[in-house]
Amino acid sequence: MHKSIISVVGQDRPGIVADVAAILAELECNIEDVSQTILQGQFAALFIASIPGAQSVNEVRTSLEDRLAPQGLNCVVREFEESAAPSPREAASFVIITIGPDAPGLIAAMAGVLKTHAVNICNLQAVNRSQAYPDQMVMIYEVTVPEDTSLPALRTALQQRAARDGLEVSVQHKAIFEEIHRL
């Protein structure tokens, strides 16, 4: 038993998940994990599926590509290796929000600062035309900040970089959002 990681991208329509899942079921692959989203009408999903010993990743890839490509869906299939990841550093979950005019390079700028401070992005959302900020681009980064990263230094670096693009930035521990909105 080994695993594959499968990404599927294409124009959204009803039935994509059904088709992908049916192909994998025929191949006796078990979907262990899946994350799917739709961005501006485009479907994107990541599947982690276990493959029975008799099958190879190539066979899975071929089956998927043959049947999904005619529907305009691109897929990438790779062997999933349970990497011997370095033991995770103690980290806290924070939410970083930037608000301001849209322009090329905003994410590159913020993500660059985060990278410098060893901050990992777990989730990233762009919110256009929100009710609260209708004329601005809002980016929501859910991140983990290592314990040995200085929060004030990170905040200052983000604010200084954001100011160059006319962005306002806030950095708040994730717990405050959960406490307010979730039972």
Added chain:
Amino acid sequence: MLTESEVLSTLQMVQNEHLDVRTVTLGVSLYDCQSDDVQRLTQNIYNKIYRLGRSFVALCDQVGEKYGIEVVNKRIAVSPAALVAAACRPEEFVEVARCLDRAAHDVGVDFIGGFTALVEKGMAPGDTHLLEAMPEALASTERVCASVNVASSRSGLNMDAIARMGEVLKETAAATADRDGLGCAKLCVFANLPEDVPFMAGAYLGAGEPDAVINVGVSGPGVVKKAIDRAVAANPELSLGELSETIKRTAYKVTRVGEIVGREVAKGLGVGFGIVDLSLAPTPNVGDSVGEIFQSLGLSHIGVPGSTALLAMLNDAVKKGGAFASSSVGGLSGAFIPVSEDLNIAEAAHQGHLGLEKLEAMTAVCSVGLDMVALPGAIPAVTLAGIIADEMAIGVINHKTTAARLIPVPGKQAGDKAVFGGLLGEAHIMPVRDMDGSAGFIRHGGRIPAPLHSLKN
């Protein structure tokens, strides 16, 4: 993963609706500081407050920064000075107040509460001496807050103490005449004073409390107002029951913020967490006003007919939301209607929409009472005592906390402006009808007995 609305609505509450933690208050017991020597007593008091409080302000700021929620005030509440310093003479009580002021200054807190006497059933020498020291103590300190409990539902009203407080108010105003009687803004007279209030001027640490404890006072009138505005904009036909539900849900959110911040500060200090006080506490800023909530709910001004019913609804909804959000609710936990501290209320009073009698009626359904009310400087002590007695009676009969924070502004008359500054704000002096009609009643003194607790009508 958080949703867009969870993130953005929280951000809006903080950035546009004045969501903050109004006060984190560190309670410090001073009973183990007692001594028959005032120098040793004040040294013990200073040492204990400094030891427990030296990292308190920095920690509050750090936690506030972590969550993106400002802790506006950091305060300390101590055991009642009248008990801790029971053997002191009046001039020594002034020394105790100055010691508290020095300790507050050195640890960096905004206010320190607990220059307090509990006299609902009678006065001991320590209480008498503290009251005698009160005017000078408040005039010669910056951060000390005082409170006196003169009535309770179990004991009734101590009318001798109430009469004495009328005099103390006059003396305190005179001692701070150059600042519009500012000393009286730091002095609150109570019925049923809770032992865990984090808000000033009533904050003190009760005898049943731990050696050190963190109590939190939330804020949020701006958040409540905006929530009502949004709900009404979406559906102008909403009923009051539905609007009360909106308030309840909002109070829940505000309370959660207070609790998470308070618990983290308590943990950081290595002391227990006490309570969240749910009170909607306004500031003298537009958009951070309890009075504006009245207008959002359809009244032209706070004080017009309908105000008492509206306030009852608001207070109840806040309590319900808060009680669901936290199992550690205490203090006063209601809506504050401090006249000078709320721009909108101050303006309504100035324009004549809100009179003293209506204000008093409203205190029957809210916390805390006649709060930050500027009165004519010429008002007699017995009339002040009459106003206090009326307010205390409301608390005693209704089994609730009520308070009077009255400021007879020296040299000024009804309609003149009194300026207290900062969070204490400013207000025009409210007229008092029949300023000379209470003396005969107050003169009798003694105690109005505790009420019957059956036959409730």
